[in-house]
Amino acid sequence: MARPSSRIDCIEYCAPAPEQSISIATDIMERMGERRQRRGRRTREMAAIASERMAILMQLAAESARTGDTELADRYGGLARALGMRYNIRLPPGMRGRLCRSCGAYLVPGRNMRVRLRPGRTVRTCLKCGKTRRRLTRRASPPLSRPS
Numbered sequence: 001m002a003r004p005s006s007r008i009d010c011i012e013y014c015a016p017a018p019e020q021s022i023s024i025a026t027d028i029m030e031r032m033g034e035r036r037q038r039r040g041r042r043t044r045e046m047a048a049i050a051s052e053r054m055a056i057l058m059q060l061a062a063e064s065a066r067t068g069d070t071e072l073a074d075r076y077g078g079l080a081r082a083l084g085m086r087y088n089i090r091l092p093p094g095m096r097g098r099l100c101r102s103c104g105a106y107l108v109p110g111r112n113m114r115v116r117l118r119p120g121r122t123v124r125t126c127l128k129c130g131k132t133r134r135r136l137t138r139r140a141s142p143p144l145s146r147p148s
């Protein structure tokens with residue numbers, strides 16, 4: 001049978017003894033009410049609101065990091081990330097490298113992140129958990145040989 005869509009469908013759906021079925025039906029209706037939150041793909045408006053809030057949270061994280069409240073910065077960063085995961089949205093481009101992939105720390109180069117340039121790559125180490133991220137960088141082109 002199709003899923004109940006109205007209260008009456010629902011009562012029929014659960015059929016047994018009349019009184020019992022009504023209480024079962026109201027139980028189900030209540031549970032459906034609780035579960036009204038959307039599942040699956042998000043609407044465009046939801047995504048827009050989420051990315052706006054993520055940007056705000058990352059701004060707050062930056063601000064807290066600037067004033068030295070590392071814990072708060074990590075918390076804001078974590079919230080931004082959680083939002084992104086719920087709504088399937090990536091962090092805004094400039095912010096992507098700001099959170100440690102492993103421990104979620106809000107990374108500030110020179111403070112809790114080490115940046116080292118190696119031939120052909122940049123290595124960034126989170127000083128909280130020690131996780132490194134390597135990023136390929138373009139090699140400098142070899143010097144032009146002088147025509148002889």
Ligand SMILES: [Zn+2]
Nearest residue numbers: 100103126129
């Ligand atoms: Zn880390």
